[in-house]
Amino acid sequence: MLEIKNLFYKNILKNINLTINDGSFTLLAGKNGSGKSCLLRCIQGLYKYKGEVIYHDKGTIISAKEKSWDVTGLVFQDAQMQIVGQTVAKDLAFGLEMKHYDKQLIKTKVQETLKSFSIENLKDRAPSTLSGGEKRKVAIADIMIMKPKVLLLDEPFANLDYDGVKNILKLIVSLHKEGHTIFLVTHEIEKVLALADNLIILEDGKIIKQGLVKDLYNKIPWEEIGLRIRGPLEDQSWLEE
């Protein structure tokens, strides 16, 4: 379980308190400039914040400030920025090389990840030649290969076409079904609301609502907080098409 206590960052984030349970799918929503991406970067330890981010691992407490790379893995909105290797396979290996893993172990883990993300066909491709959706998939695989306890996703559907969105969403759902903890930021909440367990609404750097999606759905004045919901919550048919 990841716990965030009294987190402050400059004038952007104000007294953030929240808990992310293991295996949960949490959706963080809010208008542009509400501090969503900033909160993800604080959790990942990229920004110096005031407060605590701790992970409870079967009785052991790990401070994310000290070991953020073991606790969380953040996928940026612009996938290209996180890509380092000259081929997809080498890019996957990069994070593990930084952790000084054994070469043979890296090779095995890269093979496993290529297979589990169904990107074996991209193995020898240069990342610069991939489509937007493929790059996003590789960026998620890059982070997941390092086995973070919580996967943080910043606007994973940005700049993707319909099929790209569908493929990435299917991937996120399958990761969640495998038991991974997902913490996703988007302002396109309609696409994921029905799939998430928990919902957090951020406004001007403060959490204004948090709880189970099914409990909050009918209580939130969506239009008032600048978010639009058109279809019914249960409607996931477009994902199955």
Place this chain on the structure above:
Amino acid sequence: MTEIFSYRNKNTFLHRLNPIIKLILMLSIAFIPWYFTFPVLVLSALIIRLPIIKYLKNLIFFFILAILIYFSTGWQSSMKFITIILSGLILTDTTEPMDLAKSLEPVLGRTFSLLVQLTLAMLPIVFKTCETVRLTRKARGERFIGLSYLEMILSVLLDKSDEITLAYKTRNVHY
């Protein structure tokens, strides 16, 4: 058009050879007479099937330089120059830049090697930014590239550099 001085993924003896050895061999060319090294390089180019024909358009600049050297200092210097260019083509054709940077780790240290690797990884972002800036300015009617073009690229890249630093940190880069 095929880019010169770029890596091609093949499985030849030269591709598999340790990048450091290739770099040492290339540097040694400067000290060995060209008539010893040139035939070896031509043979190597044939073995790896270096696409010289495809490179011709890009190589014109070097041919002109070789002719100028011929007229100014003689054919010996001109051949030495051609030998050096050919060795550079073979090295870049058979060695992935990232592998070269990694192989420099024992010599130059981990931090420096990583610095080279990350700089190389940033190149596609730099090229993409340059192209985007050029096209956006063209779309607004600009016909000639001036100094302001460079200023704009620099400004966009500086904005991106913070973002890139954070992105690399998520990939376990702690230097």
